[in-house]
Amino acid sequence: MITLTGIPASSGAAIGPFFLLTTDIPVASSAPSQLGAEQEGAHLNQALASVGRDLQSRAERTEGELHEILVAIAEIATDPAIAEEAISFIEKGHTASYAITKATEVFQDLLAASGGYLAERVSDVMNIRDRVLCEIAGTGYPEIPHFDRPVILIAQDLSPADTADLETHMILAIVTAGGGPTSHTAIIACSNGIAAVVACAGVVELARSLPDAVIAVDATVGSVTFNPSIELSGEIEAIIAKIKLRKSRVVTRTDGAYTTTDGVKIPIYANIGRIEDTPAAVTAGADGVGLLRTELLYLDRNDAPTLQEQTAIYAEIFKSFNGQKVVIRTLDAGADKPMAFINFDQEPNPALGVRGYRTIDQHENLLRTQLEAIAAAAKSCSAEIWVMAPMITLPSEAARFVSIAHEYGLEKVGIMIEVPAAIFHIDELTKICDFVSIGTNDLGQYLHAADRESAPLAAFNDPWQPALLRAIKIIADAGIKNNCPVGVCGEAASDAALASVLIGSGITSLSCGVTTLSDVAAAISAQSLHTLKTAAAAALNASDANTAKQAARSAMPDLVELGL
Ligand code: PEP
Ligand code: MG
Numbered sequence: 001m002i003t004l005t006g007i008p009a010s011s012g013a014a015i016g017p018f019f020l021l022t023t024d025i026p027v028a029s030s031a032p033s034q035l036g037a038e039q040e041g042a043h044l045n046q047a048l049a050s051v052g053r054d055l056q057s058r059a060e061r062t063e064g065e066l067h068e069i070l071v072a073i074a075e076i077a078t079d080p081a082i083a084e085e086a087i088s089f090i091e092k093g094h095t096a097s098y099a100i101t102k103a104t105e106v107f108q109d110l111l112a113a114s115g116g117y118l119a120e121r122v123s124d125v126m127n128i129r130d131r132v133l134c135e136i137a138g139t140g141y142p143e144i145p146h147f148d149r150p151v152i153l154i155a156q157d158l159s160p161a162d163t164a165d166l167e168t169h170m171i172l173a174i175v176t177a178g179g180g181p182t183s184h185t186a187i188i189a190c191s192n193g194i195a196a197v198v199a200c201a202g203v204v205e206l207a208r209s210l211p212d213a214v215i216a217v218d219a220t221v222g223s224v225t226f227n228p229s230i231e232l233s234g235e236i237e238a239i240i241a242k243i244k245l246r247k248s249r250v251v252t253r254t255d256g257a258y259t260t261t262d263g264v265k266i267p268i269y270a271n272i273g274r275i276e277d278t279p280a281a282v283t284a285g286a287d288g289v290g291l292l293r294t295e296l297l298y299l300d301r302n303d304a305p306t307l308q309e310q311t312a313i314y315a316e317i318f319k320s321f322n323g324q325k326v327v328i329r330t331l332d333a334g335a336d337k338p339m340a341f342i343n344f345d346q347e348p349n350p351a352l353g354v355r356g357y358r359t360i361d362q363h364e365n366l367l368r369t370q371l372e373a374i375a376a377a378a379k380s381c382s383a384e385i386w387v388m389a390p391m392i393t394l395p396s397e398a399a400r401f402v403s404i405a406h407e408y409g410l411e412k413v414g415i416m417i418e419v420p421a422a423i424f425h426i427d428e429l430t431k432i433c434d435f436v437s438i439g440t441n442d443l444g445q446y447l448h449a450a451d452r453e454s455a456p457l458a459a460f461n462d463p464w465q466p467a468l469l470r471a472i473k474i475i476a477d478a479g480i481k482n483n484c485p486v487g488v489c490g491e492a493a494s495d496a497a498l499a500s501v502l503i504g505s506g507i508t509s510l511s512c513g514v515t516t517l518s519d520v521a522a523a524i525s526a527q528s529l530h531t532l533k534t535a536a537a538a539a540l541n542a543s544d545a546n547t548a549k550q551a552a553r554s555a556m557p558d559l560v561e562l563g564l
Contacts, residue, residue: 001229002210004200006175008222009186011496011519011564012195013239014152014173015216015228020207021144021155021162025130026137028097037090044086044096047135051128052078058164064276065187069160077128082107097136104129123178127159147171152215154207158185168192173217175224177204190515193247195219220564242563251285251521258287258521262528266503268521269325269511271489273297275313278320280514285521288324288383290437290511291489292317294370295331295339304341304366310373311380318381325384327437327487327511329416330370332356332390336452342366351451356391357401357415368404375408386412388437393419395428402432416489418442423471430475430484437511438475440490444468463492464545469501473540476506487511496523496564501552503529504536519564526558 033040052074059070076082082103089099108122134141144153144162147170155162157178171194179185179198189196197219206226207213216228216236225232251258257265269290270281274297281289297313298305305313318326333339334355342363347353360367371387378385389401392415405413415422415429418439422429430436440463445452447467450460472488479486489511493499496519499510503524512520524532535555542548553559 001225001227001232002206003223003225004202004206006197006200006203006222006224008196008219009179009198010174010189010194010196011219011516012173012193012243013216013218013220013236013563014195015233015236015240016150016152016172016214018152018154018175018207018213018215019145019147020204020211021142021153021158023130023142023156025142026097026133026139028095028101028133030094030098032093033090033095035095037093040090040094040096040099041087043136044090044099044132045083047096047100047132048077048083050135051131054131055128055161058161062164065191066160066164069187070164073124073128073160076107076125077132082128097133100129100132100136123157123159127161131161152217154203154215156204158188160188163188168194173197173219175200175203175215175217177201190513193515197222197224200224239563242561246522246562246564247518249522251518251525253525258525260503260524260527260529260532262530264529266524267325267509268517268524269327269487269489269509270514270517271511272317272514275316277514278317281517282320284514284517286324286514286517288321289317289326289328290487290493290509292326292328293332294329295333295337298331298339298341299337302340304369307369307373307376310370311376314374314377315380318377318383318385321383322381323383325386327386327388327414327435327489328374330357330367330387330389331359333359351445357389357397358391360400368408371405371408371410375410378410384412385410386414386435388414388416388435390416390439391419391442392416392429393421395425395432398429398432402434416442417475418446418490420447420471423474426475426478427482430478430482430486433484435485435487436475436479437487437489438472438507440468440472440488440492443471443490444492447471459545462545463490463495463498464539464549466540466542466544466548468492469505469536469540469548472502472507473505473536476508479508480506485509494520496520496562497535497549497553497556497559500524500527500532500556500559501536501539504532504534505540522562523556523559523564526562527556531556531558 055074085103086099089102107125111122150170150172152173154175173195175197176185213226216225258268267287269288270286271291273293333342335351387410398415402413412434414433414435416439417436444461448460450457452461476486485508487509488502493510494512494516499520500523535552538551538555539548
């Protein structure tokens with residue numbers, strides 16, 4: 001029995017045989033071309049076009065997030081910049097294969113240097129390169145085959161194109177040596193409810209040396225065991241049975257609300273950013289929307305959306321939540337979400353620059369148009385519309401935002417707490433606002449001075465970091481004192497155990513990703529507020545993220561019973 005550890009990327013567990021996706025890709029030689037530049041150039045262009053077409057057709061066979069990712073990758077493959085870079089190598093006498101290898105290296109280096117989400121796109125470029133190399137060599141690209149029995153899929157990494165035709169019902173779990181928690185593997189696994197462990201160093205080599213092994217994957221903790229003992233197999237089977245049982249049960253609501261076992265109602269909302277997200281939020285059993293990221297509706301726009309356009313799209317979203325609450329956030333433009341219709345001066349540190357509410361100085365009309373549209377859309381439906389602004393730092397900003405929103409007849413007005421200084425103003429802020437919502441993604445990065453997209457600094461951005469938990473407690477306490485609801489809409493609320501701790505810390509509502517909402521609801525509904533408070537106290541006492549997590553989990557034995 002050998003156990004490896006990786007990062008849990010999608011909750012669940014599995015035991016069974018594995019399939020190792022080996023990728024035998026022709027290696028490009030640096031020897032000079034025998035064919036000459038013209039023929040090499042023709043080979044290259046034909047291969048790039050063919051790979052681009054293939055990726056495009058894969059995109060057409062898929063939907064949702066995978067479809068969008070594949071469209072973007074097909075665009076990279078057909079981007080003239082890659083071809084031009086490669087042609088420059090061909091002109092120096094190299095082969096088409098060598099040229100594409102070198103050209104893609106340039107793009108990989110640029111992406112890797114950007115860190116975080118962009119760094120994880122390096123694997124997309126490598127996959128394009130591998131497909132082009134196979135095309136030039138005339139060998140087929142090694143695709144994931146059809147399986148006639150369920151397997152655990154092991155790979156160095158999985159690219160979106162690899163998974164376009166994946167028979168997800170035949171996949172017990174996915175384990176990759178590469179990737180991170182925001183990698184494509186994680187996205188695919190989460191959206192299909194498949195257990196996944198990523199960044200599991202050594203798994204490919206071990207799989208190669210033990211081709212007939214049975215594997216046990218426990219993605220609640222990130223362990224991958226080859227040839228598990230009878231005892232461990234039994235434990236994994238027990239977790240699988242618990243997960244099955246949990247998933248087969250609809251989480252019961254009391255009087256239409258998710259309720260702790262001692263009768264405390266906890267609204268659990270969904271985070272959405274596109275019209276297409278609304279049916280999934282409704283199906284997942286959301287109590288409404290706790291964060292509508294409006295900037296995601298307009299990321300591809302070159303011109304500002306008009307009042308009419310905005311009113312129509314908000315009304316379309318709101319009507320799916322008639323009788324429920326929708327918390328809509330004004331544009332959080334800037335930093336990781338630049339928008340073409342807002343002029344941003346070149347800033348050395350965009351995350352510390354003009355983003356979110358701070359754009360008001362140059363773009364007050366944009367904010368006003370958006371608030372007018374929200375107010376108009378609110379009138380067209382029976383959803384309860386709350387509006388909030390991102391990146392508010394000072395009480396004076398909060399007061400101005402509340403007053404502008406009131407001008408448009410919006411009654412429930414709040415702010416996001418994601419800047420540490422706001423915590424030191426929290427008493428005033430919770431008096432000025434009708435509600436506040438904690439953005440743990442940004443609050444975590446600003447508290448720790450660690451870019452949320454930086455892979456090397458990822459540990460600082462672990463939402464279990466005690467500094468973040470203690471900050472949340474201070475905000476929750478101020479909310480209780482001033483009778484101001486305090487929600488959490490950052491990723492912290494999407495982790496069932498951490499969401500439980502948040503409620504135990506005094507948070508009054510949660511807003512989480514649609515795919516994890518039912519897990520969060522199951523966790524909250526299975527425990528008493530008293531237990532959640534005990535877990536929160538244990539986590540708050542810890543001095544590092546791991547200890548906080550372990551201490552909280554030990555105080556919540558029911559989570560283990562649910563396989564969470
Ligand atoms: C956050 O910062 O936690 C948040 C919810 O906002 P975003 O992730 O959109 O910045
Ligand atoms: Mg934020």
